[in-house]
Amino acid sequence: MAESFKNMFDKPFFGRFVNDLSLVLQNMSVDKFVTLVMDEEWENRGYKQRIAHITTVLHKFMPTEYKEAVAKIFKLLDCVKVRLLDFSKIDDKNFNLLTLEYGVILDHYVERYGIEDYETSVKAIERITQFTTCEFVTHAFIVKYQDEMMKQMLAWSKHPHWGVRRLASEGCRPRLPWAMSLPKLKENPAPIIPIMENLKNDPSRFVRLSVANNLNDISKDNPQIVIALAKKWKGQSENIDWVIKHGCRTLLKQGNHEILNLFGLSLNDNISIGDFKILTKRIKMGDSVEFCFNLNNYNTEKRTIRLEYGIYYRKMNGEMTRKVYKISEKEYKGNSITEVNRKHSFRPITTRTFYPGIHQIAVIFNGCESGKCEFELVE
Template sequence: MKERINRIADVFLIFWNLPLSKIEPKLLRLIELLKKNGVSDFNFPYIFVNDIVTKSGLNDFETSMRVFEKTTVFSSAEFAIRFYYQNYFEKTLKQMEKWSKHNDAFVRRLASEGSRPLLPWGIGIPAIKNKPEIHIKILENLWNDENEIVRRSVSNHLNDISKIQPELVIKFCESRFGVSSDLDKSLKHALRGLLKKGNEVALSFFDYDTNWKPKNLKLDLKKKKVKIGESLPFQIRFGNPTNKKTKIRIEYKIGFLLANGKYGTKVFQLGERMVDAKEEITINKTHPFRPITTRVFYPGTQNISIVMNGNELIQSEFELVKG
């Protein structure tokens, strides 16, 4: 994907072999014509327009920022802005802080999305990874933004930080609950990585009792051998041993065999629910092993475990075989 973006921008610049100040009106005219032909704003396939800016204007910070402010509304400049972090870190940081107060939601989103410590497919910026707190001011400006697309970006940014400095994200979130249900959802999305890791403080924000344990927990795999391309059906049975309603978060974790013989784990959510006193629960689930672009399946012994309120409680193994 990134190679295609790069190639399209290069081809444009064969014909527009000019500095960005001269390309700017041509680029904005291109966007105007695309819109007239029915192309909507914030359209990912046209993300190459921002690479045109970077390739022709990296030596012209002011013009680049002026153009990004317009192009990011049409197709996000989240990847392109990171080259300016590389070359003009402090100036870019100040520009992003300014954009976090912009009147256009897509520009405000850029301030959060383009500055993420672990932006997928974006070039890494060591100065951000090593000091993710530098963008807290931006996140404080945007966490309760009126636009969901901005709030979602802030949640993803905070989730990135939680992988580097979890205590920073916990501190950011802990005093912000209770403003509205929508904002509480955004904060929960920000904490999703810590919830999956069973972080006790994060779980406590949502009233999950990490000391709770189910009664008579059973994990029943309907197959012990699964072909790549097929699915693994399984069933969970358990009871609530207490005499009161209990809020539980249920997940399952699969240990995927890797090429080096080690295991990589991924957590999948089975749901959150209130369980009545002494209630008996049965959950049926099917996990697919069809080929996907983001994961290679290696035949051999894999494992699956059940996690409740952050505690890994029971595990079973199965064989993954070639289809």
């Protein structure tokens, strides 16, 4: 993913970026900017390294005084706003269209050159996030100014612009991917809770999604806090029920009985897995393992059943580690036997390294794992 992201910074991108900058900066030149950016080390830089380098080059063209540089950024946003979609409107289908393509550079500029000017930077973040996402920036400021920033995030949770409200949640996620770690909030997420209380029923789906993801982050370090919130919020509205269900997805995959029971997914002696078998006992890297089983519901009434499977991946040291994948969650008729077939790909991905050898699969229903079956992965 990072590889594809870093390739967005090409000459046409810089042409558009510099043309916009020239609206507020007199000394801009596309050729000069591109020459400085695409130096001899350019191809060797990763995504984050490229962002940092572009920001360094941008700084050469910006006013030396940080407050003046932020004023130029504000003028730039005013200039480009007239040709962009109305970012103040809630658009739950086209989030990517509401993102300024070079917003990440403006974000990083504030983080890099404004970390010592809290007041100016907070104003900049609030403005910029109405055009793009700023959650990586807020993490840096939370680390340095946690009390002040969390008060600000709480205020932002009531902001009229949905992008600012989303930042109030997304910007304090304890386990946000690619972002600076927030160890104090991992240990004690109490400052986050009032923010989520304000946003759990937000009119914007993107804001509610952020709340759900924040809940999921918290559940990995403080499951009881999330369980208590889920019980408190359950049934308040359809939107809130979706938020807590999505926010409890890790707890559901872990088979947490309190959460399973909360969503009507309790264990039942009359539900079982039968005729579980792996159809491809030996597969090569890049192929898929195929398996099938029967889901038996011997209850006289229909039952809601959450079906998952766990892959026990072999690690480099030979030990196994399980990852759970959802198949479905739906109602099954009483006195029914349902055949389920599934494939799982072992094509190369950037987020996991596959090691040859024996692997295992287990089927899981309502958090209960059935017996395991083995297959072999070969190079």
